[in-house]
């Protein structure tokens with residue numbers, strides 16, 4: 001039996017009929033076509049599917065669409081709606097913090113949630129904020145530099 005939900009995603013309102021077991025990640029990628037949010041592990045381990053929900057970075061593969069009813073969600077597409085890269089995106093590019101790029105949307109959303117709440121985090125706080133985001137390419141140092149460069 002389908003259920004009705006309403007979502008605000010990147011400032012746009014959506015009314016959707018979803019299956020009870022449908023994941024927020026699938027709604028974002030397949031119903032809204034916001035494919036910047038990636039599917040990695042599907043088990044909450046890699047962080048590739050990270051979005052911001054009501055101000056918190058969350059793994060969208062671990063959230064049922066019905067649990068997101070009436071929530072406000074920001075995906076990576078929501079950071080550059082004007083066609084300009086968000087400062088975090090620019091910084092990742094400038095610091096070489098993106099290689100294959102598969103982890104980057106999730107990593108950037110975790111960094112954004114951190115900086116929105118704490119604009120001057122310590123290195124330790126940055127590491128903690130991205131601890132759930134795995135990167136196979138960069139070795140993390142450049143990612144931490146990219147985030148830190150926005151904290152001055």
Ligand code: FES
Pocket residue numbers: 038039040041042043044045046047048049050059060061062
């Ligand atoms: S796909 Fe969600 S944490 Fe890996």
Ligand code: FES
Pocket residue numbers: 097098099100101102103104134135136137138
């Ligand atoms: S840049 Fe390739 S996984 Fe992070």
